Amino acid sequence: MQMRNLVKAASQPDGLKETEIKDIIKASLPKQVNLINKVLLIPPDGTRAYSYAGMITNTYYHLLKDTCEVFILPALGTHVAMTEEECSDMFGDIPYNRFIEHNWRTDVVKLCEVSKAVVSEISDYLFNDSVAVEINKHLLDKTYDAIISIGQVIPHEVVGMANYTKNILVGCGGSNIINASHIIGAFYGLERLMGKDFSPVRKLFDYIETEHLKDLPITYVLTVTTVEDKQPRLHGIFIGRDRKQFEQAVTLSQRKNLIFVKKPLRKVVTYLDPQEFKSTWIGNKAIYRTRMAIADGGELVILAPGIERFGEDLEIDKLIRKYGYTSREKVLLLCENNEDIKANMSAAAHLIQGSSEGRFNITYCPRLMTEKEIAGVGYSYMPFDEAISKYNPNILKEGYNTMPDGEEVFYISNPALGLWADKAKF
Helix, strand or coil: CCCCCEEEECCCCCCCCHHHHHHHHHHHCCCCHHHCCEEEEECCCHHHCCCCHHHHHHHHHHHHCCCCEEEECCCCCCCCCCCHHHHHHHHCCCCHHHECCCCCCCCEEEEEEECHHHHHHHCCCCCCCCEEEEEEHHHHCCCCCEEEEEEECCEECCCEECCCCHHHHCCCECHHHHHHHHHHHHHHCHHHHCCCCCCHHHHHHHHHHHHHHCCCCEEEEEEEEEEECCEEEEEEEEEECCHHHHHHHHHHHHHHCEEEECCCEEEEEEECCCCCCCEHHHHCHHHHCCCCCEEEEEEEEEEECCCCECCCCHHHHHHHHHHCCCCHHHHHHHHHHCHHHHCCHHHHHHHHHCCCCCCCEEEEEECCCCHHHHHHCCCEECCHHHHHHHCCCCCCCCEEEECCCCCEEEEECCHHHCEEEEHHHC
């Protein structure tokens, strides 16, 4: 059963009020809601803490729990499962036994196979193989009358603009589609796709949606948000199945989440909140989202007090430690000559995405990892305490700062919340 199509954009700069958000969520429910016996909610995990998905999920749960069974399947992709405490922090008072853990290696079933010919054409012939598409088994469980996919539209390093079908095919996907989508995006080039619709990966997702997902009772609830003083603001909510709702969200996100700088930046300092960023797999958004703004020969300093590993997945963590972050050309050679990385193409993609391709220096400043570990994957190292004595996040303001010694730095308190670019490179 489909939810109603609804769009609500904020009329004020500070976004929609909580009462407005709850009203539109309630209005999205079908008139025959009493005929719904079982619902699957698919929100993002804690790496999208500012998406408003936590509050929206909680609202749907309380609207539905008295008349039907409600389960929540966080769209983890390859991320580590959420703990009970993390679920409580993000989703409020939903009982923990309502949550289902997605395992991208074991909890999936085959939906379809996209032919080599279709994949080649869609990917501009960058990836010339068929793709087996596997998704979480609960999505194909016909006892669910409604599936509500909740998430944030924002510039993204793999697909161009996050969410919509990505929440299903990657967030709840299996290894084949995750690997293929990541490597297609990496081969196509981050600068060519970030902040834009109709990337090769998005075209692949569109094809799967049209040909193979259309009979599933999915409704997409898409948000566009910004954050000011650590307070999220919801500027628009887009509910429906049609691609046009996603396109409307993309247009709003491009207005709200793209930040153009006056000139290429020589020094960028970013901060990774330890509650949100525990691995470079996620924390390297500091690299993806700033690379188009940094000058050749410049430096990116990443203040990373919570980073304790490279990969979210143990096997991928080992691969990153083994090969390090490096250029597209070197990764292509690695994939030709090493079966372990060839079998984990999402890891290969991250090796490319986490490299500056030699354009600028990347200095990681962790509290929980050693200089040997950081240098071993190709980054420069500075101890966290030393870094914050020079670049104190409690003193720096968003954007341009002039330090006591005259150095100019550009500070970003959470790089996951936008895309920074030199307009000439966009």
